[in-house]
Amino acid sequence: MENSEELKHRAGFVNIIGRPNVGKSTLLNALIGERLSAITSKAQTTRHRILGMLNGDDYQIVFSDTPGHIAHPINPLHKAMNVFVEGALEDADILLFVTDKYEAYADDDEFVIKMQKSEGQKISRLNKVDMYRPDEAIDLVNYWKEKFGMENVILVSAKEKVGIGLLIEKIISLLPVCPPYYDKEALTDKPEKFFVSEIIREKIFLNYDKEIPYSTEVVIEEFKEGDKIVRIRAVIYVERESQKPIIIGKNGEKLKKVGTEARLAMEEFLQQKVFLETQVKVKENWRSDESALKGWGYKG
Template sequence: MTHKSGFVSIVGRPNVGKSTLMNALVGEKLSIITPKPQTTRHRIIGIVNEDDYQIVFSDTPGIIEDPGYKLQELMNSFVESALEDSDLLLFMTQPNEVYAEDAPIIEQLKKVEIPKFLIVNKIDKSHQAQVQALIDLWQSRVKFDEALAVSALHAANTTALIQLILKYLPEGPPYYPKDQLTDRPERFFVAEIIREKIFEQFQQEIPYSTEVHVESFKETETKSGEPLIRIHAFIYVERESQKAIMLGHQGKSIKQLGAAARKALEQWLETKVFLDLHLKVREKWRKDEQQLKRFGYK
C-alpha cells in the first residue's frame, strides 16, 4: 500500500475562516476562533492521519497589508514562510472581500511553484452566482490548480477538499507519529484558550495588547482524589491603564475572565482545573524584538 504525506498551508486575510477550516479538517479545536480580526498570531499545525496518508495542515495568521508593530511583521513572516516551505497551498477568500489588482499577495501567489488551490469560504451565506463570479475573478488573476467553495463553519465540502489534496500530495512516509494531532505542547494551547477568552470579553485595543504566558502546569489531585490540573499564568499588557481595565472594579473583570477560561480549559483538558491569573505590564512589548522572542514569536 502506498502512503502519501505532505505539508499544506492555509493563507488569507484575517477573519476569512482559516482557523475554522483547519479545525474542521482536523476534527479538533486547535486554533482559537473569535469574531475579531488577527486572533491567530502563530503558525499552528494540525495533522490528519489515515492508514494511507498524513496531511500536515498549517494555519497561518491573517495577511496584514500595513503592519504597524514588530509583532505584525513577524505574523506576516509566518505567512511568507508558509508560501515557501509547503507541498501545497490553500488560498482562502470569501464573497465581498476586495483585493486591489496590485495587492502584494497576488504577485506572491503567481510566484508560488507548488500546487495551489483557491478556497472560497462562507458559501452558506452566499449565492452560487456570487461564488462563481469570485472564482472566475481570481482565476483571471492567478492560475490556481483547483478551486473549491466550502463552508468551514458547517464543514461543507471538507471531505471533497481532502480528496483533492490527496490527488496532489507526494508519496512518502509520515512526518509525525500517527497518533499525533499537532506539534505544539499543551501549555501553548492553554495560553491560546485564555487569550481567546480575553478576545471575547474585552473590547477595543485590550485584546491586541495582551499576551499570555503559562508559568506552571501541574497535574495533581483534589483532596478527594480526583484529577486536578493547576495552572498559573501571567497576562501581559502594555499600559497600567489596560491592567486596570482588565482587573476591573474590585477584581470583577479578571475573576469573570478566569471563570470563563477555566470552564473552557476543563472542557478541553477533560478534567478539573485550578486557574490562577496575574496581570503584568510590559511596555511596548509588541514592538520589542527580544520580548517577542521570549513570548515564542520566532
C-alpha cells in the same frame, strides 16, 4: 512500514494562508475535527503558526494555520507574524489560500503575486459560502479563476462544515507519495501549554474591545498535572499600567468571567479538571520589544 505500503503512502504540508479574519482557523479546526486554533470575530486572532495533523492509514496531512497576512504592518509583532506567513508560502506542498466574498485583491497585490510564484500546488478556497447566493458563488469562482489564474477553486463553509470532505479528498489527491513526517498518533507539534495560553487569549479577544485584545499576551508560568486536576498559573501581560484595571474590571468581575470561560474550555480541551489562577502584569510596549517577542516565541 512494508515497502509496498510505503509506495502508496502520501504525506505533505498543507499551509493555510490568507488575510486576517477570512476563517483560516475555523477551517483548520473543521479539517482536523478538533478545536486547536483560536477563533474570534476580530482580525489578527492567530499570531503563530500552528500545526494540526490529519492522519489516515495511507496519508498524513500536516496542516499549518497561520496568522492572517497583514498588508501594512505597524509594529515588530506584525512583522514577526508576517514572517510566519512568508515561511508558510515557502515550505508548502499545497497552499490553501483562503478568501471570502468580502475581500478584494488588487491585480498587483504583493501577497497574491508571492503566492502565485511559490512552488507548492495551490487550492483556493472561498469560505463562508453559507453567506452567498448561488449565483454569487459561481461568479466568485469564475473571478478567481480568470483574474488570478487559480485552477482549484473550492467553495467551503468552515463554520457549517460544508465542502470539508471534498476538500480533504482534493488535498489527498494532490499530496506527494511520501512516508509520514510525524508520529501517526500526533495531533500537533505544540505542547498543551501553548493551547492553554491560546484559550485565555481567545477569551480575552471575545470579552474586550478596541486595543485591549491586541495589547495582551498570555504566558503560562505553571502547568502541573496531578492525578485529578491540572493546576495552571497564567500571567496576562498588557502594554500599559492604565490597561490593567480594564482587564480586571470592577471588583475583579471581568477577569473572573474570562477565567471561568477559559477554565471550562481548558477542561474540555484537556479532558481533565483545571484549577486556573490568573495574574495581570505590565510589559511596557511589548509588541515593539524585540527581546520580549523572542522570549515569547515570535522570533527564532
